Amino acid sequence: MLASATALYTGQVNDVTKRYAKGTARRAEILAAALVAYSASSRSAPRLRDIAQAVNLTEAGVLHYFESKDHLFVAILEARDDDAAKRYDLHTEAGLWAYLEETVCTPGLTKLFVDMSTAASDPQHPAHAFLARHDPAVRQVVRAALNLADPWAEELLIAAAEGLQLRWLREPQTDLIGELRRLVALLKAQPRHS
Amino acid sequence: MLASATALYTGQVNDVTKRYAKGTARRAEILAAALVAYSASSRSAPRLRDIAQAVNLTEAGVLHYFESKDHLFVAILEARDDDAAKRYDLHTEAGLWAYLEETVCTPGLTKLFVDMSTAASDPQHPAHAFLARHDPAVRQVVRAALNLADPWAEELLIAAAEGLQLRWLREPQTDLIGELRRLVALLKAQPRHS
DNA sequence: ACGAAAACCTAGTAGCACTTGGTTTTTTGT
DNA sequence: ACAAAAAACCAAGTGCTACTAGGTTTTCGT
Numbered sequence: 001m002l003a004s005a006t007a008l009y010t011g012q013v014n015d016v017t018k019r020y021a022k023g024t025a026r027r028a029e030i031l032a033a034a035l036v037a038y039s040a041s042s043r044s045a046p047r048l049r050d051i052a053q054a055v056n057l058t059e060a061g062v063l064h065y066f067e068s069k070d071h072l073f074v075a076i077l078e079a080r081d082d083d084a085a086k087r088y089d090l091h092t093e094a095g096l097w098a099y100l101e102e103t104v105c106t107p108g109l110t111k112l113f114v115d116m117s118t119a120a121s122d123p124q125h126p127a128h129a130f131l132a133r134h135d136p137a138v139r140q141v142v143r144a145a146l147n148l149a150d151p152w153a154e155e156l157l158i159a160a161a162e163g164l165q166l167r168w169l170r171e172p173q174t175d176l177i178g179e180l181r182r183l184v185a186l187l188k189a190q191p192r193h194s
Numbered sequence: 195m196l197a198s199a200t201a202l203y204t205g206q207v208n209d210v211t212k213r214y215a216k217g218t219a220r221r222a223e224i225l226a227a228a229l230v231a232y233s234a235s236s237r238s239a240p241r242l243r244d245i246a247q248a249v250n251l252t253e254a255g256v257l258h259y260f261e262s263k264d265h266l267f268v269a270i271l272e273a274r275d276d277d278a279a280k281r282y283d284l285h286t287e288a289g290l291w292a293y294l295e296e297t298v299c300t301p302g303l304t305k306l307f308v309d310m311s312t313a314a315s316d317p318q319h320p321a322h323a324f325l326a327r328h329d330p331a332v333r334q335v336v337r338a339a340l341n342l343a344d345p346w347a348e349e350l351l352i353a354a355a356e357g358l359q360l361r362w363l364r365e366p367q368t369d370l371i372g373e374l375r376r377l378v379a380l381l382k383a384q385p386r387h388s
Numbered sequence: 389a390c391g392a393a394a395a396c397c398t399a400g401t402a403g404c405a406c407t408t409g410g411t412t413t414t415t416t417g418t
Numbered sequence: 419a420c421a422a423a424a425a426a427c428c429a430a431g432t433g434c435t436a437c438t439a440g441g442t443t444t445t446c447g448t
Contacts, residue, residue, distance in 0.1 A: 020394055020445055043316040048436065059436075061396050069436065111315060114360070118308050121363040122237040131364060155361075156354060156377060163357025166308070167349075169315040170325060183350060190380065214414055214425055242405065253405075255427050263405065 027065045029055050031079050034072055039108025045073070045115065067126075074116060074126045080109065081134070091144040097177070104176050110165045117162070146184060153187045221259045223249050225273050228266055233302025239267070239309065261320075267310060268320045274303065275328070285338040291371070298370050304359045311356070340378060347381045 019027070033054040037046035048069050052062045066072035084103075089095035103109060116127040142154050160183055161176075168174045213221070227248040231240035242263050246256045260266035278297075283289035297303060310321035336348050354377055355370075362368045 018394075022445070023394065026395080043318065044313070047434090057395095058397055060398085060438080063437065064395065111312065114312050117360055118305065118312065118363060119238070121305060124237065128364075135364070152373070152376065156373060159357035159361055159373070160350060160354045161357065162360050163353035163355065166311055166356050166360070167353055169312060170322075170329070179346070179350060179353070182346065186380070186384065212425075216414070217425065220426080241403090243403095251426095252428055254407085254429085257406065258426065 023065075026055070026057075028079075030057075030062055030065055030072070031076050035076050035106075035108055035112070038073075038076075038112050039106075045069070070116075070119065071126045073112060074130045076112060077116060077130060077134075081137075090141045093145045096141065096145040097181075100180070101177055104168070111169055114162075114165055114169065146188075148184075148187050149190050153190070157183060157187065217259075220249070220251075222273075224251075224256055224259055224266070225270050229270050229300075229302055229306070232267075232270075232306050233300075239263070264310075264313065265320045267306060268324045270306060271310060271324060271328075275331075284335045287339045290335065290339040291375075294374070295371055298362070305363055308356075308359055308363065340382075342378075342381050343384050347384070351377060351381065 030051065034046070034051045037051050037054060040046065041050075048059045048062060051072075052059045055062075062072070066075060084090065084099055088099040090099060117131065119125045120127040120131045122128060138158060139154060142148070142157060146154075146157070148154050148157065157180070161180060164174065164176045164179055168176050224245065228240070228245045231245050231248060234240065235244075242253045242256060245266075246253045249256075256266070260269060278284065278293055282293040284293060311325065313319045314321040314325045316322060332352060333348060336342070336351060340348075340351070342348050342351065351374070355374055358368065358370045358373055362370050
């Protein structure tokens with residue numbers, strides 16, 4: 001994960017479709033329920049059926065709002081990005097850490113992100129386009145918030161963060177934040193242009 | 195990925211089932227074909243049907259050798275581990291790098307490993323048991339080959355390696371080996387017990 | 389209050405992993 | 419060499435799931 005701020009890219013390209021008040025509420029409701037369902041199902045991805053039932057809808061009802069199951073999942077991450085951009089000042093180090101602590105404590109979100117991240121290797125997958133926007137935004141945030149020595153340090157930090165998420169999924173006792181803090185300290189101690 | 199050496203755990207617990215000569219050959223053939231299929235399909239995991247066709251078998255024919263599709267995938271990684279343990283001396287730094295260079299150049303293997311890694315968050319998934327054995331073996335190899343300052347450095351390096359694989363899937367131009375070499379240099383320059 | 393568009397459902401379809409219950413092929417014991 | 423015996427393999431299913439087609443109901447601007 002590591003932050004993002006979709007809202008920073010541009011002014012919301014998606015969601016051109018018109019909606020009634022009930023519709024926008026339902027859409028948000030589905031996103032929330034899907035995230036909960038993702039947390040609940042340790043195994044693979046949750047079934048569309050379960051998500052639908054959680055909001056008293058049929059599967060077709062859910063698909064009315066999202067092009068496909070995977071589009072729904074990516075939409076969760078997008079919504080999360082927008083939300084984070086509003087609630088935290090990601091361009092300061094303190095804000096970034098605060099965001100990370102909250103994100104890590106949301107089970108399912110990490111798994112969702114990693115799943116989408118691997119799925120994105122297919123250019124046709126909706127997650128591909130999302131990450132093509134998300135990744136540079138993360139870079140931007142890291143650069144502004146931490147002011148590391150060079151681009152390499154930024155890339156490494158982000159890679160380490162994602163790798164630690166992967167590990168955390170298997171071993172939840174992993175102190176993700178602590179490990180990252182220590183790495184940042186190490187990177188900052190390094191001379192520039194090393 | 196980052197090496198492994200399944201053969202180091204114990205003396206092959208699995209494969210107690212008896213097999214004719216043709217059977218063991220087929221099994222190996224399937225493993226090879228499945229890896230190729232995994233590389234070919236950028237999208238998700240390959241279909242059982244495609245793997246079966248590649249070796250002139252039906253789907254049921256393949257399932258005769260592997261309990262399930264996911265068991266087959268995990269078996270690929272296990273076979274790979276055994277193979278690597280034979281072909282490289284993973285307890286030396288040179289051997290470790292050589293192994294890594296070859297592994298990274300095998301498309302599909304990385305994706306397979308990452309996929310199994312996320313699937314392993316479900317304790318019921320066959321990849322869970324595999325990684326429970328694999329992870330400590332990797333730690334062992336890293337410790338022996340690199341002699342880093344402390345356990346934290348080892349954990350971080352492994353996490354970074356996995357994170358870089360995730361990134362490499364999206365951006366194949368990523369210089370995975372180069373980034374890792376630089377991190378190792380940085381970690382070795384650090385004082386012990388920092 | 390009326391009409392149009394969104395919201396939603398019923399009843400499918402198709403693709404997939406996997407099972408069942410066999411037949412064929414390979415191997416081993418004598 | 420020649421039966422058993424067991425592995426190798428297949429045809430035809432089953433069940434689950436994401437998704438579609440087409441219709442009905444609800445919302446809401448005018």
